[in-house]
Amino acid sequence: MPLSKYSNGIWLVDFEFHPERGVEGNRPHPVCLVTHELVSGVTTRFWRDALLQMKHAPFPTDTDSLCVAYFASAEIDCFLSLGWPIPVNLLDLYVEFRNLTNGKPPAFGAGLLGAMQYFGLPFLESDQKTAMRDLILSRGPWSVANQEKILEYCESDVIALSKLLPKMLPYIDTPRALLRGRYMKAVSAMQNTGVPIDKETLCLFIEYWERIQDHLIADIDQAYGVFDGRTFKRDRWENYLIQNSIPWPRLESGALDLSDNAFRQQSKIYPCIAPMRELRASLSELRLNGLKVGDDDRNRCLLSPFRARTGRNQPSNTSFIFGPSVWLRGLIKPEPGYGLAYIDWSQQEFGIAAALSGDEVMKQAYLSGDPYLAFAKQAGAVPQNATKMTHKAEREQFKQCVLAVQYGMGEESLAAKINQPVARARQLLCLHKQTYKTFWRWSDSAVDEALLNGRLWSVFDWQILVDQNINARSLRNFPMQANGAEMLRIACILLVEAGIRVCAPVHDALLIEAPLDQLDETVVRAQALMRKASRIVLDGFELGSDAKLIAYPDRYMDERGTRMWDAVTAIIQSQMQPMAPSQ
DNA sequence: TCTATATCACCC
DNA sequence: AAACGGGTGATATAGA
Numbered sequence: 001m002p003l004s005k006y007s008n009g010i011w012l013v014d015f016e017f018h019p020e021r022g023v024e025g026n027r028p029h030p031v032c033l034v035t036h037e038l039v040s041g042v043t044t045r046f047w048r049d050a051l052l053q054m055k056h057a058p059f060p061t062d063t064d065s066l067c068v069a070y071f072a073s074a075e076i077d078c079f080l081s082l083g084w085p086i087p088v089n090l091l092d093l094y095v096e097f098r099n100l101t102n103g104k105p106p107a108f109g110a111g112l113l114g115a116m117q118y119f120g121l122p123f124l125e126s127d128q129k130t131a132m133r134d135l136i137l138s139r140g141p142w143s144v145a146n147q148e149k150i151l152e153y154c155e156s157d158v159i160a161l162s163k164l165l166p167k168m169l170p171y172i173d174t175p176r177a178l179l180r181g182r183y184m185k186a187v188s189a190m191q192n193t194g195v196p197i198d199k200e201t202l203c204l205f206i207e208y209w210e211r212i213q214d215h216l217i218a219d220i221d222q223a224y225g226v227f228d229g230r231t232f233k234r235d236r237w238e239n240y241l242i243q244n245s246i247p248w249p250r251l252e253s254g255a256l257d258l259s260d261n262a263f264r265q266q267s268k269i270y271p272c273i274a275p276m277r278e279l280r281a282s283l284s285e286l287r288l289n290g291l292k293v294g295d296d297d298r299n300r301c302l303l304s305p306f307r308a309r310t311g312r313n314q315p316s317n318t319s320f321i322f323g324p325s326v327w328l329r330g331l332i333k334p335e336p337g338y339g340l341a342y343i344d345w346s347q348q349e350f351g352i353a354a355a356l357s358g359d360e361v362m363k364q365a366y367l368s369g370d371p372y373l374a375f376a377k378q379a380g381a382v383p384q385n386a387t388k389m390t391h392k393a394e395r396e397q398f399k400q401c402v403l404a405v406q407y408g409m410g411e412e413s414l415a416a417k418i419n420q421p422v423a424r425a426r427q428l429l430c431l432h433k434q435t436y437k438t439f440w441r442w443s444d445s446a447v448d449e450a451l452l453n454g455r456l457w458s459v460f461d462w463q464i465l466v467d468q469n470i471n472a473r474s475l476r477n478f479p480m481q482a483n484g485a486e487m488l489r490i491a492c493i494l495l496v497e498a499g500i501r502v503c504a505p506v507h508d509a510l511l512i513e514a515p516l517d518q519l520d521e522t523v524v525r526a527q528a529l530m531r532k533a534s535r536i537v538l539d540g541f542e543l544g545s546d547a548k549l550i551a552y553p554d555r556y557m558d559e560r561g562t563r564m565w566d567a568v569t570a571i572i573q574s575q576m577q578p579m580a581p582s583q
Numbered sequence: 584t585c586t587a588t589a590t591c592a593c594c595c
Numbered sequence: 596a597a598a599c600g601g602g603t604g605a606t607a608t609a610g611a
Contacts, residue, residue: 234607251590255608259591284592285605308601317594317603325593344595349600407599417599477600484595485601507595507601586611594602 002174003038006089008065010038012161013057015078016154018137024319025292025300027192030078031136032147034154035059036162038068043158045151051082061087070094070112070161072181073305076188086188090181091172093164098306099180100171103455103465116160119167124156176461179493180306186492186502187305187313194298195321195503195511196340198333198555202288205331208572209286215571220279223272232280234258246270282564288328290318303505310481311462311489313505322506327561327568332511334552339519342556343526343547344509345534347371348487349406349480355541356459356479357442361435363541372399379431401428406480408473443476450475458482459537483537484508491533500526516551523547 003010015033020026033046035058046058057079061067067087069075071094079086097106097115108114116123132153135146142150213230221227226236238256241248248266249257256262263277292301299321307314317323321332334340345351350371354362365374373391376382376398382391397418404414404425415425433440450456450466456478457463462485464478488505495502495510500522503511510530514522527545534543550556557565 231607253589255590257590281592287593287605290604310601312595312601314602318605320603323594323603348595404599407601409599410597413599471598471600473598473600481595481601509595584611586609588609589607591604591606593604595600 003066003169006064006066008060008062009040010066010068010165011059011087012036012038012068012158012165013059013075014069014154014157014161015075016136016150017074017078017081018139021295022137022139023295025194025294025298026296027081027294027300028074028077029139030081031140032151032154033058033078034151034158036155036158038162038165043155045155047147047151054082054084056084057087061085063088065089066091068093068161068165070115070157070164072184073187073191073303076185077191080188080192086185089178090185091177092181092184093161093168095180095184095306096168096172096177099461099463100168101465102309102311102463103470104467112157112160112164115164115168119164121160121163121167123160124153129153173461179460180489182493183489184305186489186496187303189496190492190502190504191300191303193501193503193513194294194300195332196335196338196513197291197293197297197299197321198331199293199297202291202293202331204572205286205328205568206288208575209288211575212568212571213283215575216279216282220275224276226276230283232258232283244270244272246273282567284325286328287318287324290316291321292319299504306462308485309464310478311458311485312481312507313485320504322504325561325564326558327564329556329558329561330565332550332556334513334550334554336552337516338513339516339549339551340503340556341512341514341519341523341526341547341549342506342509343512343523343530343545344506345487345530346544346546348484348508348543350402351534351541351543352480352483352487352538353406353439353443355538356483357436357439359436359438359442362439366543369544370395372396372402375402375432375435378435381431397424397428401425401432404429405432406477408471408476442479446479447472447475450478456482458486460486462486487533487537487543490536491530494529494533495526498525498529500529519549519551523549 013033013035016031017028018031020029030051031048033051034043036043066089068091072090072092076086098110106114106118108117113123113126136150217227217230224240226233226240234256249262251257260281263273263280267274267277291299293299301315301319304314321329351366354366361378365371365378368374370388373386373388373395376394377384377386382394388395400414400418411422411425411429415422418425446456455463455465456475462482488507491510492502492505501513503513512522512526527547530545531542
């Protein structure tokens with residue numbers, strides 16, 4: 001990577017910060033900044049009061065300078081909090097270290113400490129780091145001595161970075177690294193925007209959840225007697241089964257199979273099981289206590305970019321509103337005067353597979369607008385004039401077959417999924433192989449490539465290092481998932497840079513926000529940019545998208561969750577009634 | 584009583 | 596060895 005072109009310097013930066021008022025979900029409150037210019041070797045420290053006086057960063061952030069950080073979205077979050085212009089060129093050594101070691105996890109993790117250790121560089125002990133982090137999170141006020149300690153610590157990270165950069169340079173592919181850096185800026189913008197949440201209802205759910213559970217259990221468990229409070233007891237369930245002479249599937253380990261799947265199977269034969277299945281399904285955890293909602297009622301959390309091996313974001317399920325069950329997405333509600341849109345690419349992985357494999361038949365299926373039905377037609381399983389309505393069952397089976405192929409599923413699992421004999425599943429998989437021969441050659445070649453050369457990579461070179469015993473299903477899936485992640489990153493960059501407020505990325509979808517009078521027009525622009533992102537990743541092949549619009553005062557509602565949402569809100573209503581007079 | 588593991592549920 | 600890709604996280608139970 002040539003650094004000489006950056007005539008205004010190479011600036012290594014690190015902020016220390018804590019969430020505003022200590023509330024997770026709030027924007028960061030910068031405490032201090034240390035910069036180090038690589039060529040001159042000059043290090044400069046800035047405490048918060050100095051930072052607040054500045055209208056822009058205390059170093060050049062134009063096209064002729066390079067800003068370098070470790071997990072740069074955090075640094076950019078601080079830029080946004082301070083209202084500073086964002087650096088044009090951003091290099092994130094965290095992202096590059098993840099890419100360098102992806103698939104072979106470094107002994108000390110992917111943090112700065114892990115990277116330093118990996119390259120044989122000295123570094124601060126991790127317990128010292130923890131102590132310093134706690135000191136910063138305490139939010140002060142700090143004594144002069146402690147301020148000095150915090151600055152010292154911040155500086156030690158910047159100096160570490162200055163040692164790490166030269167070691168990593170030989171492995172860094174500049175244009176791609178800067179593209180990933182651009183994504184980190186978009187990540188920061190999305191984290192800064194966040195998802196608007198109906199906090200009132202959120203608080204009601206948390207407050208009433210145990211009462212709702214007790215209500216449901218009291219109703220149903222009297223016929224079984226297997227609950228101890230809110231806990232389902234396996235041995236009591238076993239007793240119930242013995243007493244009622246009901247056989248039950250077991251796991252490899254000999255334990256009862258208590259999955260919903262087992263309950264579903266047995267419910268068909270023993271209808272008395274059904275109510276217990278319903279109860280267990282509705283009791284599955286609420287998990288809302290960890291949701292990070294700021295004082296302005298917006299869900300903000302670390303999106304954890306590049307955490308997954310395929311390069312996907314991997315935010316915490318409890319912190320992020322898109323983590324828990326879909327019915328809880330009803331908590332997403334636009335602010336007055338605003339609307340939201342959830343835009344997802346249509347059959348993204350199928351489209352990626354078609355385009356990158358160059359399978360013309362598969363591309364044709366994608367372009368038909370209904371790949372699953374098109375597959376059934378191409379395979380000769382339904383007439384050419386078949387529709388979603390006339391051949392619903394066939395379409396569903398061909399759809400499940402397509403999904404099965406994407407995940408590398410075998411015939412037995414597919415058979416179970418579609419509730420058909422294994423022979424039928426085998427036939428479907430055969431039809432896929434016969435219909436999409438070019439795709440299958442491409443898929444085979446990914447496995448060969450990985451085993452031969454030890455790595456696989458996406459179009460912009462997100463790589464995975466592969467050892468001999470990795471399973472072939474992962475390898476076959478990697479090109480689809482990793483390039484899907486690549487496409488999402490490009491879309492985030494394009495939308496954010498176009499000034500669209502992106503609330504969150506969801507693997508193959510984006511949640512965006514706009515004032516109500518601009519919502520329709522913003523969605524049109526966003527969809528155009530998402531098409532553009534697909535062309536960039538797929539060498540001109542275009543993927544379509546579906547948009548679901550939500551206008552204030554409506555809330556987001558996923559059709560899969562409507563039933564549960566209505567049931568829960570009804571119980572809360574009934575529970576609240578007796579309290580009404582006192583309010 | 585605390586921790587580790589297995590199992591399960593959920594997301595795309 | 597398993598045979599559904601990539602994940603996070605809660606809970607029940609076994610074990611220290």
